[in-house]
Structure formats: structure tokens, C-alpha cells
Amino acid sequence: MIDAPTLEALSEPILPTLYALDYAGVAVFGATGALAAAREKHDLVTLGFFAAITGVGGGTLRDLLIDAPVFWVQDWRYIAICLAAALLVWFVGQRDWRFRALLWLDAVGLAAYGVMGAAKAEALGGAPLICIVMGALTACFGGIVRDLLAGQPSILLRREITVTAALLAATAYVALKALGLSNLEAALIAAPCGFALRAGALTWGWSLPSFPGSAARG
Secondary structure (H helix, E strand, C coil): CCCHHHHHHHHCCCCHHHHHHHHHHHHHHHHHHHHHHHHCCCCHHHHHHHHHHHHHHHHHHHHHHCCCCCHHHHCCHHHHHHHHHHHHHHHHCCCCCHHHHHHHHHHHHHHHHHHHHHHHHHHCCCCHHHHHHHHHHHHHHHHHHHHHHHCCCCHHHCCECCHHHHHHHHHHHHHHHHCCCCHHHHHHHHHHHHHHHHHHHHHHCCECCCCCCCCCCC
16 A cells, blocks of 8 residues: 555646656647547547547556556646647647657657656656656556557557667666656657657657567468
């Protein structure tokens, strides 16, 4: 169980210097969820559901695993941000650039949530490796659920760099904190690192090497 001082530190506000980054991550992931639903011509309610499950899904898994109060249950603004993102996508309507926007918003979300997941685990005294894993889970799980619901290939099965960008952001944050930087200083360096890696993958097609050998024939 988490002791009372830790609960108080995590409740209001949660890591004050990272509040804006946390809300930004929820907003952009919520928008990607709504965009995924919009591609399939779903109604407004479904857009809102997709936005919420994508926006808070990763953070929910993180909080359950580290035995912390689930963040959006403690603060209604997270769900409100997801619903606002869904409304924005709905009123923007059909645009040729929507799919490209989804990819770039996803890049922002991977970087922001990679940092936030690591930061919350670090605030609870998690070991460095666990903090990095929590950063990656926070950044990627909501997108995995979104892709499954939308019937799209999971981000885990794509050759292009996605999860690696979240891992880089989380690792950079943990390393910078270990060097003595503040929450804000570490986040302002780590999040752009993760975003830059994902941006390079989107722009120049970067990907990690695949397992050597020819593919199996069916």
C-alpha cells in the first residue's frame, strides 16, 4: 500500500512541473483515438469512447501496475479533455490531412506519455528499469487498444519506429533525473528526444533492423 504522504504528493497536483505535459499527452492521444473512429465513419459517441480509451488507457494500466490511484478517477479533467478532443475532431470534419495529423499527434503523445509514465513511477520510488517500462506502457497501451478497436495493425507489429521513441523518452528522463536535473528540466529534454526519433521515422522511414533470415513461406 502507498503511504499517506505519497498519496498526498500524487493527488493535487501530480508532479506540478509536468502537469501541462500530462494534459497534452491525454489531449493528443484522445485526438488520435477520435481520428481512428472518424476514419471508420462512426458516430459522435463512439468518437468520444475511442478518445477516452486511447487518452487514458496507458495511464490506467500504469497506475494499476504500480498500485497508485487511477489518475483520471481522481481528476475529472482528463476525461473532459478526451471528450473535447473528440468534439474537435467531429467539427473539423473530413479533411485530407487527417490521417497525417493522426501520425504526428501520435508522435507527440508517445514522447509526452513516455516521460509522464516514467515520472510517475519514479515519484513512487520505482527502480530505473521499472520507470522506463512504465513510460513505454503508458505511451503505447492506449494506442494498442485504439488500433485493436479500429481493426488496424497494432503499433507493436509495425516495422517503423514507434515504441522505441517512447522508450527513448522514458530512458532519457530517468537518466537525466539520475544526473540531478529537476522534473521540468529532464522532461523538456527527454520529450523532444522521443519526438525527434519518431519524427525521423515518419519523415525518412527509419526502422529498426528485422530478425535476420528470410521470411517463412506459408
